[in-house]
Amino acid sequence: DIVLTQSPGTLSLSPGERATLSCRASQSLTSRYFGWYQQKPGQAPRLLIYDASSRATGISDRFSGSGSGTDFTLTISRLEPEDFAVYYCQQSGGSPPEITFGQGTRLEIK
Amino acid sequence: QVQLAQSGAEVKKPGSSVKVSCKASGGTFSSYAISWVRQAPGQGLEWMGGIIPTFVKANYAQKFQGRVTITADESTSTVYMELSSLKSEDTAVYYCARDREEYGLYYYMDVWGKGTTVTVSS
Numbered sequence: 207d208i209v210l211t212q213s214p215g216t217l218s219l220s221p222g223e224r225a226t227l228s229c230r231a232s233q234s235l236t237s238r239y240f241g242w243y244q245q246k247p248g249q250a251p252r253l254l255i256y257d258a259s260s261r262a263t264g265i266s267d268r269f270s271g272s273g274s275g276t277d278f279t280l281t282i283s284r285l286e287p288e289d290f291a292v293y294y295c296q297q298s299g300g301s302p303p304e305i306t307f308g309q310g311t312r313l314e315i316k
Numbered sequence: 317q318v319q320l321a322q323s324g325a326e327v328k329k330p331g332s333s334v335k336v337s338c339k340a341s342g343g344t345f346s347s348y349a350i351s352w353v354r355q356a357p358g359q360g361l362e363w364m365g366g367i368i369p370t371f372v373k374a375n376y377a378q379k380f381q382g383r384v385t386i387t388a389d390e391s392t393s394t395v396y397m398e399l400s401s402l403k404s405e406d407t408a409v410y411y412c413a414r415d416r417e418e419y420g421l422y423y424y425m426d427v428w429g430k431g432t433t434v435t436v437s438s
Contacts, residue, residue, distance in 0.1 A: 251411075305377075307361040
């Protein structure tokens with residue numbers, strides 16, 4: 207089974223700073239099926255990035271994704287107050303297909 | 317604009333079953349996968365399985381095989397998730413979510429329900 211490990215567990219930054227979140231897979235992934243979600247307290251997750259680097263509909267260009275193989279990154283270029291949330295990476299694949307999430311990175315205001 | 321409306325909160329006894337519904341409105345139903353994702357209090361996201369209604373056959377995460385049943389009713393645009401042999405560890409918010417791509421085999425979920433809280437307690 208593929209395991210996704212996110213780092214850091216918690217990231218403390220100030221508005222206006224740049225955030226870099228990492229996700230490492232236990233085996234090489236097909237980028238076609240790797241994405242990132244944002245979740246705020248009491249809300250359902252929201253898709254931010256799919257296919258490792260494509261922004262979902264309505265997502266600010268401050269969010270960007272990169273990576274391939276086993277190492278993927280979510281970058282938020284200039285943090286806004288509404289960006290402070292928990293972020294999850296996700297991969298899908300296999301036969302039969304399954305979806306796996308990382309354990310999450312909490313982005314908090316410093 | 318597709319929306320997913322989930323059934324209300326449930327309180328169940330250990331060993332019993334729970335059935336949660338997810339009704340789609342405002343868009344195409346049968347050709348998009350609907351997944352179920354749960355989140356225990358203070359924990360991360362866990363994919364349980366899903367179904368593409370027109371294909372009828374559901375797919376399940378290995379962890380939940382034999383304990384979860386996902387079905388779809390095309391006449392009412394509703395997907396159901398039934399979890400049996402409930403334990404206290406099943407206490408969680410259960411979300412349904414629609415796949416981003418038509419006929420996508422559980423790739424990405426871009427429309428989510430608001431979640432249904434299931435509490436398992438004696």
